[in-house]
Amino acid sequence: MIEARPTGDTLVARAAVAFADFRDGDRAAFDDLMKMVTPLLWHTARGQGVDRVAAEDLLQTVWLSLLRHADSVRDPRTVVKWLLTTTRREAWRVRQLERSGHLTRDPLDGSPGGNGEDWDRPTTPEQEPEALVLLGQRQKRLWHHVQQLPPRCRELMRVIAFADRPDYAQIADSLGMPVGSIGPTRGRCLAKLHDILDHDPAWEA
Amino acid sequence: MDNNLADQPLDATDAALLGEVARLYDQVDPVPQGLIDRLSFGLALDELYAEVADMSRVPVDLAGVRGDLAVVRTETLTFAAESLTAMITVTHVGPDRVRLDGWVAPAQRLQVRLRMQQGRLETLADAAGRFSFADLPDGFVQLSFHPETGGDGGDDGGSAVVTPSFEL
Numbered sequence: 001m002i003e004a005r006p007t008g009d010t011l012v013a014r015a016a017v018a019f020a021d022f023r024d025g026d027r028a029a030f031d032d033l034m035k036m037v038t039p040l041l042w043h044t045a046r047g048q049g050v051d052r053v054a055a056e057d058l059l060q061t062v063w064l065s066l067l068r069h070a071d072s073v074r075d076p077r078t079v080v081k082w083l084l085t086t087t088r089r090e091a092w093r094v095r096q097l098e099r100s101g102h103l104t105r106d107p108l109d110g111s112p113g114g115n116g117e118d119w120d121r122p123t124t125p126e127q128e129p130e131a132l133v134l135l136g137q138r139q140k141r142l143w144h145h146v147q148q149l150p151p152r153c154r155e156l157m158r159v160i161a162f163a164d165r166p167d168y169a170q171i172a173d174s175l176g177m178p179v180g181s182i183g184p185t186r187g188r189c190l191a192k193l194h195d196i197l198d199h200d201p202a203w204e205a
Numbered sequence: 206m207d208n209n210l211a212d213q214p215l216d217a218t219d220a221a222l223l224g225e226v227a228r229l230y231d232q233v234d235p236v237p238q239g240l241i242d243r244l245s246f247g248l249a250l251d252e253l254y255a256e257v258a259d260m261s262r263v264p265v266d267l268a269g270v271r272g273d274l275a276v277v278r279t280e281t282l283t284f285a286a287e288s289l290t291a292m293i294t295v296t297h298v299g300p301d302r303v304r305l306d307g308w309v310a311p312a313q314r315l316q317v318r319l320r321m322q323q324g325r326l327e328t329l330a331d332a333a334g335r336f337s338f339a340d341l342p343d344g345f346v347q348l349s350f351h352p353e354t355g356g357d358g359g360d361d362g363g364s365a366v367v368t369p370s371f372e373l
Binding site for chain 2: 052
C-alpha cells in the first residue's frame, strides 16, 4: 500500500512510525510506542493533579484503550494527540471522582484545567514533593519559580519540557492550550517564566 | 510583562531552561520504576475485549477494615465499564499469598479470567455475580470478564471487559 510514511526525528514522528508499524502487524512496535510516550503522558496526568498511584492506573487505561481503538486513529501522526487528549480526559474523570469523595484526596493542585479559562486564577502551588529536600539550591529556586506560574502554564511547561521543539505547537494544542501558546514563538507561559527568573537577582541563566 | 518576549522565536536559552525544567521534574516526580513493566504486562493480553474498565482504589478507612489491620490487610478495588461494574477485595492470607473475592453488577453468570505473570486462571461468577480466587501468589494480575460461553473458550471479544493490571 502506498501511504505517506511519517518522517522526522521528533517524539511525535517516532511515535507515528511505531504506531504505523503496529498497524501493519508489528506487535512489538506497540511496546516501543508505549515506552516512548509514557513519560509525556505521566507528566500530563500528574500536571493535572492526579496522584501517583492513580496516575499509574490511569495510564494503563489510556494504553489499553489505544490498543482497543487503534483503528479509530486514522492518521498515525495524530497518535500522540490522541494519547494526550485521552490522558487529560481520564485525569478529569479521576478528579471528578475525588471531588465526589469516592477516592482519597491527594491532588497536586486541584486546578480545574482543561478549558483554558483559568489563566489568571490565583495560583495554587503543586504539593511540595518530598524529593524537594534532595534538590540543589538552583533546582529549589526553579521549583518555587515554576510554582508561581498560572496552573495551565505550569502544566504546559512540565509536559513540553519532555518534548521536542518541532512538536511543541501540536502538543500545546493537544493539551487544550490556545494557538501560539508555545512554538514557533516562545509564547506567553515561557515568557512569563523567563520574566519571573529575570526578577530573581540570585538566578543566573 | 514584556510582551515582546512572548513573540520572539524560541532560542537556545529556552532550550536550556526547558531542559532544566525536565531535569527538575525527573527528580521530584519521576516516572515510577516498574511502570513500564506493569504497562507491558497489562498490554500483553492475548484476548479481544470491547471495553476497558476504569479502576479505582477504595481507601482502607472507607472499606471498614480499620479494626482488623493487625490481623489481615485488605484492599478494595472497583472497576467501572459501560456494561458492568465489579468490586474486588484482596486479602493477604499468608506470606506472599492472597485471596481475591469479587462481585459483578448487574449480577450475572460470567466467566472471569485472571491473568498472572505465572499463568492464567478462570472461574465463573455465580448467579449473584460472586466469584473468588483463593490462594494466589502476589504479583501483577489483570482481570477480564466474558459472557458465559457454555463451552471452552469461544471468545466473545465483542463484549468482554478487561481491567488494568494491579498488584496483589
